[in-house]
Amino acid sequence: MRRWAVGVGVVCLIGLCGMALAGEAAPLPSLDDCAKQVAVYKYGDSRQALISMEGIIRASFGNAEGRKAIVTKLLGLLEAADTTPDAKRFICQQLSIIAGPEVVAAAARLLPNADLSHSGRTILERVPGPEAAAALRTALSSLKEKLLIGVLNTIGERRDKDSVAAVVKFLGDADAGVAAAAATALGKIAGADATKALAGMRGKAPAGVKPAADNAYLRCADALVAEGKAAEAAAIYAEMTDAKEPKNIRIAALRGLVVADPDKALPHITAALTGDDPEMQAIATSFVRDAKGGAVAKAVAELLPKLKPAAQALVIAALSDSGDPGARPAMLAGVKSEDPTVRAAALRGFARVGTAEDVALLAKTAAAGDNADKAPAAESLARLGAQGTDEALLKLLDGADVPLKSVLVRTLGVRRSAAGAPAVLKAAEDADEGVRIEALKALEALADDKSAAAIVKLLVGAKTPGERTAAEKTAFTVIGKAKDAEARVEPLLAAMGAADVEGKCAILRTAGKLGGSKALAAIRAALKDADAKIQEAAIRAIASWPDAAVADDLLGLAKTAPQPNLKIIALQNYIRVIGLPSDRSADAAFKLYQQAMDLATRPDEKKLILGGLKDVKHAEALKMAAACLDDKAVANEACVAVVEIAKAVGRANKDIAKAALESVLGTTKDKRLINDARGLMNQLK
Numbered sequence: 001m002r003r004w005a006v007g008v009g010v011v012c013l014i015g016l017c018g019m020a021l022a023g024e025a026a027p028l029p030s031l032d033d034c035a036k037q038v039a040v041y042k043y044g045d046s047r048q049a050l051i052s053m054e055g056i057i058r059a060s061f062g063n064a065e066g067r068k069a070i071v072t073k074l075l076g077l078l079e080a081a082d083t084t085p086d087a088k089r090f091i092c093q094q095l096s097i098i099a100g101p102e103v104v105a106a107a108a109r110l111l112p113n114a115d116l117s118h119s120g121r122t123i124l125e126r127v128p129g130p131e132a133a134a135a136l137r138t139a140l141s142s143l144k145e146k147l148l149i150g151v152l153n154t155i156g157e158r159r160d161k162d163s164v165a166a167v168v169k170f171l172g173d174a175d176a177g178v179a180a181a182a183a184t185a186l187g188k189i190a191g192a193d194a195t196k197a198l199a200g201m202r203g204k205a206p207a208g209v210k211p212a213a214d215n216a217y218l219r220c221a222d223a224l225v226a227e228g229k230a231a232e233a234a235a236i237y238a239e240m241t242d243a244k245e246p247k248n249i250r251i252a253a254l255r256g257l258v259v260a261d262p263d264k265a266l267p268h269i270t271a272a273l274t275g276d277d278p279e280m281q282a283i284a285t286s287f288v289r290d291a292k293g294g295a296v297a298k299a300v301a302e303l304l305p306k307l308k309p310a311a312q313a314l315v316i317a318a319l320s321d322s323g324d325p326g327a328r329p330a331m332l333a334g335v336k337s338e339d340p341t342v343r344a345a346a347l348r349g350f351a352r353v354g355t356a357e358d359v360a361l362l363a364k365t366a367a368a369g370d371n372a373d374k375a376p377a378a379e380s381l382a383r384l385g386a387q388g389t390d391e392a393l394l395k396l397l398d399g400a401d402v403p404l405k406s407v408l409v410r411t412l413g414v415r416r417s418a419a420g421a422p423a424v425l426k427a428a429e430d431a432d433e434g435v436r437i438e439a440l441k442a443l444e445a446l447a448d449d450k451s452a453a454a455i456v457k458l459l460v461g462a463k464t465p466g467e468r469t470a471a472e473k474t475a476f477t478v479i480g481k482a483k484d485a486e487a488r489v490e491p492l493l494a495a496m497g498a499a500d501v502e503g504k505c506a507i508l509r510t511a512g513k514l515g516g517s518k519a520l521a522a523i524r525a526a527l528k529d530a531d532a533k534i535q536e537a538a539i540r541a542i543a544s545w546p547d548a549a550v551a552d553d554l555l556g557l558a559k560t561a562p563q564p565n566l567k568i569i570a571l572q573n574y575i576r577v578i579g580l581p582s583d584r585s586a587d588a589a590f591k592l593y594q595q596a597m598d599l600a601t602r603p604d605e606k607k608l609i610l611g612g613l614k615d616v617k618h619a620e621a622l623k624m625a626a627a628c629l630d631d632k633a634v635a636n637e638a639c640v641a642v643v644e645i646a647k648a649v650g651r652a653n654k655d656i657a658k659a660a661l662e663s664v665l666g667t668t669k670d671k672r673l674i675n676d677a678r679g680l681m682n683q684l685k
Helices: 002-022 033-037 049-059 064-080 085-098 101-110 116-124 130-141 145-160 161-168 176-190 191-204 212-225 229-238 249-260 263-272 278-290 294-306 307-320 327-333 340-353 355-369 371-383 388-399 402-414 418-427 434-444 449-461 465-479 487-493 501-514 516-528 534-541 550-561 562-576 584-601 604-614 619-627 635-649 651-665 671-684
Strands: none
Touching: 002 294, 033 049, 033 064, 033 085, 033 388, 049 064, 049 418, 064 101, 064 161, 064 584, 064 635, 064 671, 085 101, 085 116, 101 116, 101 130, 101 327, 101 487, 116 130, 116 278, 116 371, 130 145, 130 161, 145 161, 145 176, 161 191, 176 191, 176 212, 191 212, 212 229, 212 249, 212 501, 229 263, 263 278, 263 294, 294 307, 294 327, 307 340, 307 671, 340 355, 340 371, 340 516, 355 371, 371 402, 371 501, 371 635, 388 402, 388 418, 402 418, 418 434, 418 449, 434 449, 434 465, 449 465, 449 487, 449 501, 465 487, 465 501, 465 651, 487 501, 487 516, 501 516, 501 534, 516 534, 534 550, 534 562, 550 584, 562 584, 562 604, 584 619, 584 635, 604 619, 604 635, 619 635, 619 651, 651 671
């Protein structure tokens, strides 16, 4: 009882909260009242006063006088001795958003305060105008250590070029933290004066300062690139690639040099590629992707023979990724390598930098090259985007031998080459079975429903089982592209009269997958054909029908089909179609499953029936499922069905449900089913 009462209390509380949320927002307090509450705020107190002040500030948007009054009030609180430090931190945050030069003096007075210096800098970093920058410069002369470092950081964030001279004075400070902060600030400000100062001190900077100075100098170079002064930036980057510099600095400088001046970067890239440092080799390889200009690609390609195979493969891949046409010679050289990894990289590389002239090389390799080379060649051939590729494929197709013809036909299909469709259709009648099958597969992608008659001709004329299977799949796909379900099967059915037995069987199987009343009528007629093969094809066509229109046909065939295996196929698909979504009643659905169960003799079909029966909300369905609990072959499926049906009809059929659920508890060892069954039984008590 107590638990129920607590639950009701929670629900009521949630409801009241919902009503409050749904109603109008509570009115904001006056500025004076809110300010008094903010002034005494301490961390851990309710934040309601802070939230109200933020609301007052938002409400003042567009109201200059109102905003001015808020700034005046907050400024007064900030300078009041009895305002708590936590409140002052909040006030500084708000003033940094809404205030102007009028708060600079107050913010500057906070800078020497160890607890509030950061909050004062928050204002001075964000408030626009020269006053804040001047206040920060003035503070430099009176602060030390962490507070001085903080102000230097803020000057850097403001990117204030007028402060460069003041900041430069601290580059030689005895405190390494201060000197590093000064260097970092100059890097953020950048410009000619900052760059010059950093250039002059980097070489003599102590160990604790040099990393900051190096990074700052690089930032100055980055700023020059952004300003379009690539030559000046390149000079800095080149200076910092010197071997005496730390590796991370050399890597960063080389990256910048690749962007600013690829030609100047080239000697450094080649030196790294031929060097003994694996890390620098990998980095240099990645830069090859970013380098623009034929000179880089040409030089790196010439360097390839000097590299080890593993490095060659990486560089070739990088050249390909760059998309630079100048990388093509590297691919041509790579395919001649004795190393399969290098050849594979080169063959794949043609996809990005190859031309139509490379089609023959790729196609012949895919058809008759080493086994390790066939896949990358075929992959590249399929992806090659060069102008004239499809035309080159078609030209090569004329007079090609069987292996090459198969590759070309397959490639035209993968490329979805509209220009290649007629040639592929012709290849579907080739003397070689393999070529014909490849052509049929390609036509799935290339042919449209306008080609239906030609595809049906290929289906009827298929010479081998493998070809016939491919033709059926192609016919289904191509004919299925037409939207009119009735009209699209007409070319297929029109060919029935002249087709031989195998052709008729293929037509029936394909029609069964396509659907439509005309196809169904033809299939039903074929069920009575004197030829056993045609009968079987018709039965299989009915079995593959996409909807429940054939339910009665399948039920009859499950009883009368000439072969046991065909009866099983009919019964299994009868179970399939009666389980498709429909608007039939639970009583009607149960009767269909009952008919299926009467015919089922094998566990496989019984499992299928129970799988569909579990969705039938009917007391008789519950009884049927319970009756299967004693059959060990289907007991698990029966337990699942009983539990699921009991969930739906148990309350209306308590005695039947309880008995069935008790049987489940005595049958299954599945913990989930046991828990579900017990839970249902408790609900039924």
